[in-house]
Amino acid sequence: MKDLCQITVYILLGIQLAGAVTSVNAQTIRPGSGRNRIRMAQDYERRGHYDAALKIYKELYDVVPKNQVYYEGVKRNMLRLKRFDQLKQIVQAQIRLTDGVKYHADLGQVLYQDGDREGAMRLWQGLLSRFADQKAAYTYVANAMISNRLYDEAIDVYLNGRHHFDSDGVFVFELANLYVIRLKLKEATQEYLKQLAKNPNQFSYVESRLVNYTKDPDQARQVVAVLQEYLSKHKESFLGRKLLANLYLRMQDFDGALRQFKLLEGQKAIRQKQKDVSGQHLYFFAEKALNAKKFAYAEDAYELILENYPKSPYRPRALFGLALAKQQRGKPTEALQRFQQVLQIDDKSSWAREALFHIGDIYFKDLFEIDKALDTYNLLLNRYPREKKTPETLFRIGDCYAAKGDLGNAEYAFKRAVAAAVPKSPYIDQGRFKMAYLQFLQAEYDSALTSLNKITQELDSPNVDQSFVNDAFELSFLIEENQADSSGALAAYAEARKLRMQHRDQEAIAALKHIILAFPQAEIVDETLVELGNIEAERGEYLAAIDYFKTLLTEHGESVYNAQAQKRIAEIYETGLGDNDKAFAAYENVLINYPGSLYVEEVRRKLRELQTTRLNN
DSSP states (O other): OHHHHHHHHHHHHHHHTGGGOOSSOSSOOOTTHHHHHHHHHHHHHHTTOHHHHHHHHHHHHHHOTTOHHHHHHHHHHHHHTTOHHHHHHHHHHHHHHHOOHHHHHHHHHHHHHTTOHHHHHHHHHHHHHHTTTOHHHHHHHHHHHHHTTOHHHHHHHHHHHHHHHTOTTSSHHHHHHHHHHTTOHHHHHHHHHHHHHHOGGGHHHHHHHHHHTOOSHHHHHHHHHHHHHHHHHOTTOHHHHHHHHHHHHHTTOHHHHHHHHHHHHHHHHHHHTOGGGOOHHHHHHHHHHHHTTOHHHHHHHHHHHHHHOTTOTTHHHHHHHHHHHHHHTTOHHHHHHHHHHHHHHOTTSHHHHHHHHHHHHIIIIISOOHHHHHHHHHHHHHHSTTOTTHHHHHHHHHHHHHHHTOHHHHHHHHHHHHHHSOTTOHHHHHHHHHHHHHHHHTTOHHHHHHHHHHHHTTTTOTTOOOTTHHHHHHHHHHHHHHTTOTTSHHHHHHHHHHHHHTTOHHHHHHHHHHHHHHOTTOTTHHHHHHHHHHHHHHTTOHHHHHHHHHHHHHHOTTOTTHHHHHHHHHHIIIIISOOHHHHHHHHHHHHHHOTTSTTHHHHHHHHHHHHHHHHHO
């Protein structure tokens, strides 16, 4: 009798849907053809051809009505096309076949979209009463509501389900996602924290959800308050504190982040009872701070590792990072001591090789002790003769000789660097540029242009590094624009640059000022003002530097260096004078006055950073 009833249902269903059946074989679908036709239907959907998509889904559904992919395709496209009466018949047929909760919920969705809101709500409530002990009923009904943007109603469904099952552990992610949609970030975060307490292995997923709704600074601050409140009641929540520490980092609040990472380190040490082998979390923070150029915070964190965790496996790396931070903060002598300590720990490690290179840089760039720098770079070559840094080390040796005025040995070192580089390496163009620059300093302009042309002529070639193309164009432009000037301004400028390279800044400044006075109409006055501004900025004479850049902007309004000068003014206000408001305004002027400059993206990034700093303060 049961079999007969089921056959009758199928017959009735076939009669009801007979008008929609097409030319598809009513018994079978050829192997593989279903998948191909589904892909075709999905393509139609993506392009908004819902009638064509529905036709394919309906043909497939008529043959295999129990296939959920076919059914969902029919439902989705009939809802889009507002074919509610036809869809009701299909859903009701599924209910007669299975009496499944899902199809009852689907019927409510069809009623709602057909304008029968009360009928839909009544159906869903009845469904929840009838299947109250099935968790799936709450999910299906809530999903149907969400499809109709009934977010608050869906929240109530899950909360009622939680009350029915007398468990706060059910529907956690479902509720959290809905709270985020409704911007109830406190409630969403509390749900995730609740889940994290029960399932610590879900930390990465939970944090990824927090990341999604804390990109806006205001929303991030809301979540910070929630996490702080939570930690005030759960002081030993390691993962809750880690969420807060990482959130502070994303907000660029390094004060708050460092406080939390210190506490994390203590909690880890207590848990493991092995304080001497800790330092992991402080190291993580220090590396983030170093990469963000927050060198003071990086220095503090590295110091803490070295002071508190003498047996930490992160000690060599922390020592190296500390030296880098000190070097970047303008503490060359302290940085030198730390790099030398790295060498004492293990002079064969990659850290030691890097430390030796930085020691050479400190002697050369910071202390200008050229002979010691040469000794260090040569030691690096002798110890590690075939390393990736060999070309770079040889370039440094060439720079040292150039700074001593020994341009012959400088050129020899640059040629060695090029010979040591692999084919198509950026070192090739770097060597070409450096040799062209030496030729420029010696007034060998034609030779310099030939060398520079080798860089610029490959501009459109694939797989060619373009790092020095802009520099080559700039130097070529400088030479070509001023080479025909018989007044001697170009040679005077080259001589000033040579003095600058030798750190004879006072003489260089005098030479550059002489160019402005002696050759006021020369094209090279633009570059001269830029050079004067850069020298004064490096010497800490920030107001004088700004004056030179402003002179360029006001007296040479068509100069190609104006965008660069405006950006330098902003940078001096930011990093030299510490006036973020004036820096912000100066950066904005780059975008307003020079929207097509090469600096636009960099300036936009700086404006975002300054805006974040403003909000955090």
